[in-house]
Amino acid sequence: MSDFEPQIVAFCCHYCAYAAADLAGSLRVQYPPNVKVVRLPCTGKLDTMHVLKAFEKGADGVMVAG
Amino acid sequence: MAYTKELLDQIGLGADRLEMHFVSSAMGREFAQLVTEMTGRIEELGPSPLREREPDQ
Amino acid sequence: MIIGEQKTLEEIKKLVADHDRILILGCGTCVTVCFAGGEKEVGILASSLRMATEIDNQEKVFDEATVQRQCEWEFLDAVEEEIQSHDLVLSMACGIGVQAIVERFPEARVAPAINTTFLGLPEEHGLWTERCAACGECILHLTAGICPIARCAKSMLNGPCGGSQGGECEIDPEVPCAWQLIYDRLKAQGRLDQMLEVMPARDWSTGRDGGPRKLVREDLRLQSQDHE
Ligand code: SF4
Ligand code: SF4
Numbered sequence: 001m002s003d004f005e006p007q008i009v010a011f012c013c014h015y016c017a018y019a020a021a022d023l024a025g026s027l028r029v030q031y032p033p034n035v036k037v038v039r040l041p042c043t044g045k046l047d048t049m050h051v052l053k054a055f056e057k058g059a060d061g062v063m064v065a066g
Numbered sequence: 067m068a069y070t071k072e073l074l075d076q077i078g079l080g081a082d083r084l085e086m087h088f089v090s091s092a093m094g095r096e097f098a099q100l101v102t103e104m105t106g107r108i109e110e111l112g113p114s115p116l117r118e119r120e121p122d123q
Numbered sequence: 124m125i126i127g128e129q130k131t132l133e134e135i136k137k138l139v140a141d142h143d144r145i146l147i148l149g150c151g152t153c154v155t156v157c158f159a160g161g162e163k164e165v166g167i168l169a170s171s172l173r174m175a176t177e178i179d180n181q182e183k184v185f186d187e188a189t190v191q192r193q194c195e196w197e198f199l200d201a202v203e204e205e206i207q208s209h210d211l212v213l214s215m216a217c218g219i220g221v222q223a224i225v226e227r228f229p230e231a232r233v234a235p236a237i238n239t240t241f242l243g244l245p246e247e248h249g250l251w252t253e254r255c256a257a258c259g260e261c262i263l264h265l266t267a268g269i270c271p272i273a274r275c276a277k278s279m280l281n282g283p284c285g286g287s288q289g290g291e292c293e294i295d296p297e298v299p300c301a302w303q304l305i306y307d308r309l310k311a312q313g314r315l316d317q318m319l320e321v322m323p324a325r326d327w328s329t330g331r332d333g334g335p336r337k338l339v340r341e342d343l344r345l346q347s348q349d350h351e
Contacts, residue, residue: 006108007117010101016091023094031098032105048070049163052170055079058117061108064067064086065097076132077171078178115178 006061008035009054013043013066020065035063042066082111124244125153125217126251127160127237132171135213138234139172139183142211147172147236148202148224149189150216157251159237160215162189168215168236193220199227206231242273259329259336265322267308272330274301280322 012018018039024031038054040046043066054062071081085104089097130138139145147169155161169185176183188205190198193216199206206212206224211232214221217239224233241253256273262280263270272278276294282302286293292300309317327333 004109004113006105006113008101008104008108010104012089017087017089017093017097019091020089020093020097023092024098025094027094029095029098031101034105035101047163048073049166049170051070051084052073052167052174055074055077055083055114055116056170056174058114060111060114060117061083061085061104063100063104064084065089065100073132073167073171077175079174116174 005034007059008032008061008063009059010035010037010063010065011040011043011046011050011054012037014039014041017043017065040066078115080111083108083114124156124242125219126157126240126243126253127154127217128240129159129164129168129215129237130235132168132175135168135172135236136175136179138236139176139211139213142232143182144184144186144209145172145211145213146186146188146205146209147213148193148206148215149187150193150214150220151189151191154216154237157245160217165189165215168213194223196223196227199223203228256330258327259333260325262322262325265317265320266305267312267314267317269301269305269308271301271305274299274304280325 010017010021012021018037021037038050043064046064046066051062051064067084067086071084074084075081085107087100089100129135147165149155149160149162149165151161154164158164165187169187172183172185186205186209188202190202192198193214206228207230211234212224213234213236214224215236216223217237218235219239221233221235224231240251242255242257243251243253245251253273255270256278258272262272271280271282275282276292276298277284279302283300283306284293284302287300287303290300290303292298306315306318309315329336
């Protein structure tokens with residue numbers, strides 16, 4: 001359990017959360033490296049299918065930010 | 067979103083593994099914060115029941 | 124169109140329990156439009172089942188396919204190979220599509236992933252309501268375009284009944300009284316005298332009461348299909 005590193009997929013809207021992730025990077029704010037950011041034109045485009053696929057491919061958690 | 071969470075429960079993954087947040091482009095710090103929180107929550111939940119069977123992942 | 128609703132994942136898991144290679148077959152017509160069994164729903168169900176059965180430690184294969192219409196031979200023929208190479212076809216079409224599969228490929232094992240609910244229309248996003256009971260003898264011209272067979276709980280021909288109250292049907296306050304709707308529409312059209320016309324008892328044998336129905340159009344039949 002101790003070496004468990006959660007794989008998290010973050011679906012981000014290109015104009016909001018993706019920009020925020022970018023900003024976090026340039027502000028040198030630390031955030032866990034185990035997050036894979038997937039950029040969408042808009043989170044409105046996000047479908048149940050995308051979330052399921054992320055889990056099917058082995059994600060431990062999914063975040064939607066927009 | 068509610069439908070997807072319900073589906074995750076039915077599948078056996080658990081609705082807690084999915085989170086939705088509103089983040090604007092100026093919220094860099096908040097974004098980092100949310101990601102850290104999410105990581106903590108998932109650490110508590112443990113690995114996905116699907117992953118236990120795929121040690122190579 | 125035909126409206127359908129997906130069975131619960133729990134029920135579907137039971138349907139596939141004794142099978143290993145499962146083809147989830149969607150239909151691109153009615154059930155696609157009502158979000159019950161089109162290509163997208165096939166994908167979501169397949170992914171859900173893959174994960175759910177894996178969590179339960181079962182090894183199963185779920186393949187996906189969607190045809191334009193499961194209720195027509197030529198579309199089914201296009202997926203013959205897929206149907207034959209799986210030990211269960213989990214159909215997301217209406218009951219007609221499910222039956223068409225076994226009729227075309229008698230060896231195939233089929234299971235319905237959706238419940239075929241009624242003939243209706245989407246009143247608004249996410250809301251479908253029944254409109255026609257396929258009674259075989261349409262009387263909509265006499266009822267201002269509102270069907271009392273499908274929409275009146277008692278299928279009354281000379282309504283409303285005594286249970287009609289403030290526009291609601293006595294079976295459920297959520298259900299509008301079909302005869303109130305008919306009255307209102309006739310009134311708005313200045314045709315209230317139509318309400319006084321007594322509709323004689325009808326011959327229900329054109330509907331389900333007459334047994335399974337069949338429609339033959341000699342003008343459309345091919346020579347080779349004439350059996351007798
Ligand atoms: S009268 Fe019969 S055919 Fe016409 S809409 Fe009603 S049920 Fe359908
Ligand atoms: S209240 Fe109206 S819809 Fe309900 S059974 Fe009576 S006539 Fe039919």
